[in-house]
Amino acid sequence: xxxxxxxxxxxxxxxxxxxxxxxxxxxxxxxxxxxxxxxxxxxxxxxxxxxxxxxxxxxxxxxxxxxxxxxxxxxxxxxxxxxxxxxxxxxxxxxxxxxxxxxxxxxxxxxxxxxxxxxxxxxxxxxxxxxxxxxxxxxxxxxxxxxxxxxxxxxxxxxxxxxxxxxxxxxxxxxxxxxxxxxxxxxxxxxxxxxxxxxxxxxxxxxxxxxxxxxxxxxxxxxxxxxxxxxxxxxxxxxxxxxxxxxxxxxxxxxxxxxxxxxxxxxxxxxxxxxxxxxxxxxxxxxxxxxxxxxxxxxxxxxxxxxxxxxxxxxxxxxxxxxxxxxxxxxxxxxxxxxxxxxxxxxxxxxxxxxxxxxxxxxxxxxxxxxxxxxxxxxxxxxxxxxxxxxxxxxxxxxxxxxxxxxxxxxxxxxxxxxxxxxxxxxxxxxxxxxxxxxxxxxxxxxxxxxxxxxxxxxxxxxxx
Amino acid sequence: xxxxxxxxxxxxxxxxxxxxxxxxxxxxxxxxxxxxxxxxxxxxxxxxxxxxxxxxxxxxxxxxxxxxxxxxxxxxxxxxxxxxxxxxxxxxxxxxxxxxxxxxxxxxxxxxxxxxxxxxxxxxxxxxxxxxxxxxxxxxxxxxxxxxxxxxxxxxxxxxxxxxxxxxxxxxxxxxxxxxxxxxxxxxxxxxxxxxxxxxxxxxxxxxxxxxxxxxxxxxxxxxxxxxxxxxxxxxxxxxxxxxxxxxxxxxxxxxxxxxxxxxxxxxxxxxxxxxxxxxxxxxxxxxxxxxxxxxxxxxxxxxxxxxxxxxxxxxxxxxxxxxxxxxxxxxxxxxxxxxxxxxxxxxxxxxxxxxxxxxxxxxxxxxxxxxxxxxxxxxxxxxxxxxxxxxxxxxxxxxxxxxxxxxxxxxxxxxxxxxxxxxxxxxxxxxxxxxxxxxxxxxxxxxxxxxxxxxxxxxxxxxxxxxxxxxxxxxxxxxxxxxxxxxxxxxxxxxxxxxxxxxxxxxxxxxxx
Numbered sequence: 001x002x003x004x005x006x007x008x009x010x011x012x013x014x015x016x017x018x019x020x021x022x023x024x025x026x027x028x029x030x031x032x033x034x035x036x037x038x039x040x041x042x043x044x045x046x047x048x049x050x051x052x053x054x055x056x057x058x059x060x061x062x063x064x065x066x067x068x069x070x071x072x073x074x075x076x077x078x079x080x081x082x083x084x085x086x087x088x089x090x091x092x093x094x095x096x097x098x099x100x101x102x103x104x105x106x107x108x109x110x111x112x113x114x115x116x117x118x119x120x121x122x123x124x125x126x127x128x129x130x131x132x133x134x135x136x137x138x139x140x141x142x143x144x145x146x147x148x149x150x151x152x153x154x155x156x157x158x159x160x161x162x163x164x165x166x167x168x169x170x171x172x173x174x175x176x177x178x179x180x181x182x183x184x185x186x187x188x189x190x191x192x193x194x195x196x197x198x199x200x201x202x203x204x205x206x207x208x209x210x211x212x213x214x215x216x217x218x219x220x221x222x223x224x225x226x227x228x229x230x231x232x233x234x235x236x237x238x239x240x241x242x243x244x245x246x247x248x249x250x251x252x253x254x255x256x257x258x259x260x261x262x263x264x265x266x267x268x269x270x271x272x273x274x275x276x277x278x279x280x281x282x283x284x285x286x287x288x289x290x291x292x293x294x295x296x297x298x299x300x301x302x303x304x305x306x307x308x309x310x311x312x313x314x315x316x317x318x319x320x321x322x323x324x325x326x327x328x329x330x331x332x333x334x335x336x337x338x339x340x341x342x343x344x345x346x347x348x349x350x351x352x353x354x355x356x357x358x359x360x361x362x363x364x365x366x367x368x369x370x371x372x373x374x375x376x377x378x379x380x381x382x383x384x385x386x387x388x389x390x391x392x393x394x395x396x397x398x399x400x401x402x403x404x405x406x407x408x409x410x411x412x413x414x415x416x417x418x419x420x421x422x423x424x425x426x427x428x429x430x431x432x433x434x435x436x437x438x439x440x441x442x443x444x445x446x447x448x449x450x451x452x453x454x455x456x457x458x459x460x461x462x463x464x465x
Numbered sequence: 466x467x468x469x470x471x472x473x474x475x476x477x478x479x480x481x482x483x484x485x486x487x488x489x490x491x492x493x494x495x496x497x498x499x500x501x502x503x504x505x506x507x508x509x510x511x512x513x514x515x516x517x518x519x520x521x522x523x524x525x526x527x528x529x530x531x532x533x534x535x536x537x538x539x540x541x542x543x544x545x546x547x548x549x550x551x552x553x554x555x556x557x558x559x560x561x562x563x564x565x566x567x568x569x570x571x572x573x574x575x576x577x578x579x580x581x582x583x584x585x586x587x588x589x590x591x592x593x594x595x596x597x598x599x600x601x602x603x604x605x606x607x608x609x610x611x612x613x614x615x616x617x618x619x620x621x622x623x624x625x626x627x628x629x630x631x632x633x634x635x636x637x638x639x640x641x642x643x644x645x646x647x648x649x650x651x652x653x654x655x656x657x658x659x660x661x662x663x664x665x666x667x668x669x670x671x672x673x674x675x676x677x678x679x680x681x682x683x684x685x686x687x688x689x690x691x692x693x694x695x696x697x698x699x700x701x702x703x704x705x706x707x708x709x710x711x712x713x714x715x716x717x718x719x720x721x722x723x724x725x726x727x728x729x730x731x732x733x734x735x736x737x738x739x740x741x742x743x744x745x746x747x748x749x750x751x752x753x754x755x756x757x758x759x760x761x762x763x764x765x766x767x768x769x770x771x772x773x774x775x776x777x778x779x780x781x782x783x784x785x786x787x788x789x790x791x792x793x794x795x796x797x798x799x800x801x802x803x804x805x806x807x808x809x810x811x812x813x814x815x816x817x818x819x820x821x822x823x824x825x826x827x828x829x830x831x832x833x834x835x836x837x838x839x840x841x842x843x844x845x846x847x848x849x850x851x852x853x854x855x856x857x858x859x860x861x862x863x864x865x866x867x868x869x870x871x872x873x874x875x876x877x878x879x880x881x882x883x884x885x886x887x888x889x890x891x892x893x894x895x896x897x898x899x900x901x902x903x904x905x906x907x908x909x910x911x912x913x914x915x916x917x918x919x920x921x922x923x924x925x926x927x928x929x930x931x932x933x934x935x936x937x938x939x940x941x942x943x944x945x946x947x948x949x950x951x952x953x954x955x956x957x958x959x960x961x962x963x964x965x966x967x968x969x970x971x972x973x974x975x976x977x978x979x
Contacts, residue, residue, distance in 0.1 A: 017844040028797050031498050032539040033603045037578055045511050045557030045577070046485065047538065065492065072489035089602070091792020093728070220726050 012115075014061060014106050017217040017312075018267050020099040022062050027094045028055045034050075034086035039390040039408050048072065049079055051086035051096060058103055068106055077103045079404060081397055082263050083357030083390035087146060088364065097362065098308070104265025118263055119183045147222055148256040149273065155198050158228035162194045195231035201250035203284065206238050208245050212340070215245040217327075218333075219289045221303070224256035225429045226296050236456035237295045237330055243459050244340050248293075250283030257294075258330050259302035259358075262309065265397045274306045275316055277290045278323045291328040297356035297428040298395065300329040301363050329359065330452055331427060335368035339375055345461035346378040347454065352421035353381060354412065355388045355434065356428035369427060374460045382419040386411070393430035406458055409438040416446070424452060468507070471528040476553075478520050481557070481879055485509035494553050497538040497545045501886050506533065506547040513558045515633065515671040516642065523639040525552050526915060533917050534665035536577065536605030541803060542610055542884030544664045548919040554608050554669060562586055563672065571630055571647050572677050576607025576670050583675075592677040595622040598880065599788045610670050613662030617787065620838030625883065626661040626879065628676040634660060634668035645676035659906065662972055663881060666917045667910035681746035685756045686783055687776040688762040690737035694718050694821075694833070696767040697739035698813040700816030701837040702834075703762050704743070705810055711759065713744040714838030715787055720797070720847075721834040725786040725801070728793040737769060741805070741837065742787055744780075754792040790834045791845065798830075798847035800856075806862045808875035810840040820844050823865050827858040841879035842870065859870060868893060884919045891923050897934065897947060904931035 013104045017231055035041050040049040047053040055072050055260055058065030080100055087096045111117075151404055158343050172418055199222040207213035218241060222234050241248045258273035281292060292298040306326050307320040328336075351373060366388070374379050392398060392408030413435065414430060415425050427450055435448045476484045485491060486508060495608065507530065512518055531551030538545060538555075547553050556577035564573040566694035567590050580601040584593040598604055602927050603636060604614070609634060615624045619746045622628075631645025638960075644656035651657065654669040660667055693695040697716055706709060714861035717725070719738045726733050733740065741763065745755050760771050794801050817833065820842075824831040835843035846862050848855040867877050867890055877883070877890045900922065907928045910916075915930065921929055930947055937944025 026799065027795055028495065029792065029801070030500050031600065031603075031792055032537055033600060033789075033792065035537055035539075041557075045555070045560075046483075047509075047555075048485070052538075053493040057489060060489060060492060066489045070487075070489045072487050091728075091789035092795030207973050374803045442735070 011064050011066070012110065013064055014068065014103075014294050016106075018102045018105040020058050020102040020106070020170060021064065024053060024099050025059050025062055026097050027092050028052065028059075028090075030056070033090065034090055037089045039081055039083060039085065039087040039392070040404060041406050042389070042405065043411075045259075047075055047287075051090075054100070055094065055096070058099055061103075063364065069152060073103075074107055074117065074425060077107055079401055081357070081394040081408075083394060084389065085357060085390065086361075088361040097305075099379065101125070101262055101265060101267065104263075105267045106265075108265040109340055136199050136254060139200040140332070145269070148258075148260065149254045149269070151200075151224065151227075154224055154256070155200070155228060158194060158198065174437070176230050188282050194229050197231055198226040199231040199234040199250070201227075201254055202248050203252045206242055206248040206250075208247055209239075209242040212243065212245050214247050216290045216337075217247045217249065217288060219249050219251055219284060219292045220341070221254060221257065221277070221292060221294050221299070222250060223294070223299050224298060226299070227298075228294075230429055230450075233282075233295060233450045234451060236450070236453045240330075240334070240452050240455045240459065241293065243343055244337060246336065249284060249289070253280035256363055257281075257299040257302045258309075259298045261462045262302055262305070263298075267309070271309055271313070272303070274309055274320065277303075278306065278316065278319050281323060281326075286322065286326065289326060291333055292323070292331055293328055293330055295330040295364065295450065297329065297359035297365075297426065298430060300327065301358035303327045304363065313415060324450070329363060329365055329427075331359070331368040332365050334455075335371050337416045341375055344376055344455075344458045345457045347463065347464070348378040349423050349454075350380045350382060350419075350421045351423045351454065352384045352419040353387060353451075354384070354391060354415050354416060354424050354426045355389075356426055356431050357390050357394070359427055360388045369425070371453055372455060373425060376454060379454070379458070382421055384415045384421075385420045386415050391431050391434045393428075393434035394429060398430075402424050405434070408438055409434050410442070413438040413442055413444070417444060421446065423449050423454070425449055425451050427451055468528070471530065472508055472522060474488050475508065475521060475525050475959065478524070479510050480916075483511040483513075484758050485511075490740050494535070494538075494555075495546065497535070497540040497543060498641070499541045499543045499546075499881075499884070499886055501543045501815070502548065504546055504548045506553040507550045509535075509553040509555060511555050514636065515969040518554060518635050518669055518671055519639050519641060521552065522635050522637065525836070526637060526913065528642070529772065529915075531915050531918050532669070533979070534607065534611065536567070536608030536611070536670050537579065537600075537603050539600040540608060540612055540812060540884065541805065541881040542612070542886040544882050544884035544917075544920060545608075546885055551918075556605060557708060561943050565590060565679070566647075567592060568630060569647070570677055572675050573647065574673060574675060575861065576605060576608055576610070580604050580606060586782045587677055588680065591680050593680050594628065594675055595619075595678050596625045596628055599791065601788070606673060606675065610661050610673060612882035612884070615836065615839065615841065615881070617715050617742075617744075617784075617836055619880075620714050620836065621710055621712045622678070625938065628931065629657055630674040630676050631657050632670045632674075633659055633672035635851075636668045637911060637915055641671070642667075642919070644941065645674065648791050649676075662882065663910075664917055664920055666907060666920060668916065682693060683749035683750075683752050684744060684746045685710070685752055686742065686744045686780045687756065687760060687763075688733075688772045688774065689741040689743060689760075689768045689769045690733065690772070691739040691741070691766075691768055692736065693767075694739040694817050695814045695930065697741050698817050698837065700741060700763050700766040701813060702810050703766060704759060705830060705838065707758070707762060709745075709755065709759055709762070711743050712836060713742065715742040716740070716833065716835055716837035716903070717742070717787070717790065718749070718833040720832035721790050721794070721845075724793040724797050725790055728789070728796065729782060729786040731782070731786055734770070741768075742783060787834070794832060794845055794847065797803045797832075799849040800847075800859075800941045802846040802848070802859045802863055803867050804844045804846065805881040806842050806844075806870040806875055806879050807879040808840050808842065808866050808870050808873045810838070812873045812875070813837065813840060813842075815825060816842060816869065817865045819869055820866060823862055823869075827861060827862050829855060829858055831862065836879070839879065841873070843867070843879075861953070885920060888921055889923050891921070892926070897926065898938070900926055901931040901935040901947075905935060906929035908932050 034051040058296040258270035262270035310320045391412040392405035397404035495505045511649045533547045534879040535545040535555040559575035598614045645651040831847040846859040848859040933945040936948035
């Protein structure tokens with residue numbers, strides 16, 4: 001039936017670089033076992049917003065039944081969270097993330113070429129605009145194109161945001177509704193309290209804690225948002241590693257991992273950053289590091305994909321493979337070594353754990369964070385319902401698809417609150433911001449912390465407010 | 466009523482965002498888990514209440530539009546494919562568990578509830594819903610009812626039909642019927658019994674009372690490995706004949722062992738040509754003795770090794786491997802055709818031997834992973850539909866296996882249902898009189914033919930014609946004897962064979978199965 005076209009309008013197919021791999025698309029046997037794992041399907045009940053449906057749409061474009069600029073296709077490629085929960089449950093092993101990102105790259109390319117998206121937007125799941133909204137275009141141009149590629153600029157921007165919060169402009173803008181006027185309410189609300197001191201990697205070394213023998217040398221990748229908004233999490237990460245006999249190096253010359261670019265379909269932007277980070281680690285002596293540590297799930301997942309991203313680049317592919325072999329998520333790393341439990345002091349807290357998608361699904365790290373939490377004396381871990389279902393943050397998703405993101409966010413927070421926990425532990429900046437934002441909306445005084453922050457507090461024997 | 470006003474009525478009924486209209490979106494409803502002869506619906510709605518379904522059925526009837534029920538779309542026989550177009554009503558938003566009544570061992574649910582999630586939910590009460598198809602993590606209760614689904618544990622507890630205590634169903638005139646009140650035995654005709662497995666052709670199930678069971682106190686699982694598939698099959702027969710009633714008795718052959726080994730790292734030896742997964746459940750006391758008897762039988766029949774799954778995690782892993790085996794086969798071949806047939810258990814050794822021969826005859830690998838305890842065979846033909854006539858050969862294998870099963874006293878489907886996939890094979894199993902009796906029942910619920918048309922009955926013997934044929938046979942006025950369009954010499958068997966060949970060619974031409 002595949003030869004039957006659905007429309008008389010000329011069909012635009014996939015073309016050029018980054019074509020979704022038809023081999024991967026055809027691995028899908030249409031069994032439907034992915035459906036219940038998909039957050040957007042759970043909300044809408046619609047086959048359109050299911051992994052199987054989205055793969056079938058890609059198959060449609062790839063076989064010339066559906067046009068690349070078809071409203072349904074464009075819409076669904078955007079509505080997908082890329083949480084990859086479907087990958088983790090797929091019995092056929094369909095590698096969904098790659099074909100989604102390639103599809104997004106294809107759509108982005110025809111947009112950039114000035115193609116008019118003439119096909120009507122779908123009425124189903126009523127959508128407003130099929131053209132990239134101005135806000136999103138701005139984000140893509142300025143943020144992806146410049147900000148994330150230049151850490152100096154990024155830090156300057158973050159400092160500006162910090163000032164914005166400090167001098168009370170934020171409160172003013174929120175109270176007066178100025179924010180809403182600019183259509184930026186959702187994105188502005190996401191702006192978290194930014195760390196006082198930023199983490200600037202310049203090759204500094206943090207030696208293992210006094211009295212603990214240094215047995216390992218590891219590199220830390222502070223990244224972009226983590227190094228400004230969540231710099232305090234890096235401080236905690238470094239201290240926890242020091243307590244576990246690690247000399248921690250922050251090699252200079254590194255930057256953003258490129259996750260937001262890659263997930264959003266800017267494959268070239270992602271590759272540019274990948275090369276930069278690989279080179280930075282090589283210059284710092286990659287072979288001397290036992291591991292490259294990353295404490296953000298989304299970044300870790302992307303770092304582990306560098307070899308795949310650079311598969312068609314003969315000059316870089318082998319170098320990327322060597323790099324990838326060293327990458328370890330902080331929880332993965334700490335759970336694999338003999339953890340220093342002797343210095344852990346009691347932390348009498350009730351905690352629930354929210355699994356970042358790129359930790360649980362993309363990296364399949366599920367038991368390790370729990371193991372670490374359970375190693376803290378007196379800390380009580382209570383599991384929430386749907387802990388592995390996306391919170392709706394998903395990179396810039398909460399900016400591009402605020403409605404769906406909001407529904408998923410409140411669902412997540414009500415599941416978390418149902419446990420009665422006073423702390424929600426997680427391991428990714430997007431999740432941390434989304435959860436904090438939803439908790440603020442719900443008026444709940446529950447803290448959001450990274451698992452390493454709790455470990456650090458336990459080592460230090462004090463709870464931070 | 467014209468199509469435009471029909472659609473705008475649907476939009477005001479369920480809300481615009483729950484009416485699917487765009488061509489590319491409708492394409493996603495052209496097939497379920499079985500990509501045989503896909504066909505797009507004209508419109509899909511995603512309602513939330515029984516009242517909305519009643520109104521939608523009335524609208525469809527007035528507009529003369531067929532209505533097809535769809536759950537999660539995991540069916541394997543094309544049961545929810547809108548083969549004549551029409552309105553697909555999907556129950557994916559009707560996911561409420563309405564009433565848990567443990568004292569009467571029952572629960573009332575909406576049809577979109579997911580099988581696995583129901584059992585998870587009931588777990589907190591110490592209960593579960595026994596039928597557990599391999600697709601249980603995704604399939605809906607409504608779909609289970611429509612296709613009378615089975616699963617590994619049905620060997621002890623019976624298929625879906627044994628666990629439905631009554632359904633609420635919207636009939637073609639828009640009236641709402643409860644086929645039972647949730648009591649174990651209903652007075653009068655067993656309308657629940659005939660509804661289960663009717664694939665939404667009698668009406669649309671909108672609620673159901675399900676029988677729930679206490680979780681067993683204890684479970685033991687072993688994996689028995691064999692040097693050949695026939696001795697494994699003989700063990701199955703011996704276990705059942707010995708009255709040892711296991712709660713599951715599953716078989717995997719060498720190809721499947723290899724696939725699940727790769728996917729789940731079970732570490733099974735290469736020397737194993739067959740494996741049995743045997744589970745016993747019940748009161749903890751005595752369970753070890755029962756398992757010891759089972760193990761002794763396995764060894765007596767030639768098992769190389771019997772491995773117990775010691776921890777609950779190990780048991781889960783063994784079951785995950787079994788339940789995801791079909792998907793894991795996707796790693797071995799580009800396409801597969803999953804056959805679903807049943808034979809008496811004593812015929813299993815013979816049948817499995819024949820399957821090997823048929824596989825050789827058509828030169829395509831066939832893997833076997835199935836509910837051995839039920840005699841429910843699932844030969845899985847591995848092929849590549851882009852290569853030569855492999856598609857045709859795959860379907861010929863399926864047809865020969867089915868024919869053989871019928872010859873051996875079996876049937877053409879164990880649990881996937883007839884749907885689109887097997888309808889042309891019905892005459893292999895049933896006489897025209899048999900089919901006419903079924904048609905009479907079909908017509909008494911579905912006189913207009915609006916519910917899920919084009920399923921179950923072979924193309925040449927449609928319910929309406931069969932009913933007229935029946936009238937003619939009874940000498941009643943208005944009767945018209947049926948003329949089988951495929952008839953060559955008037956021989957029934959011959960007719961069916963030609964029909965089967967023809968449908969295989971049609972299916973192949975249409976792009977084949979998965």
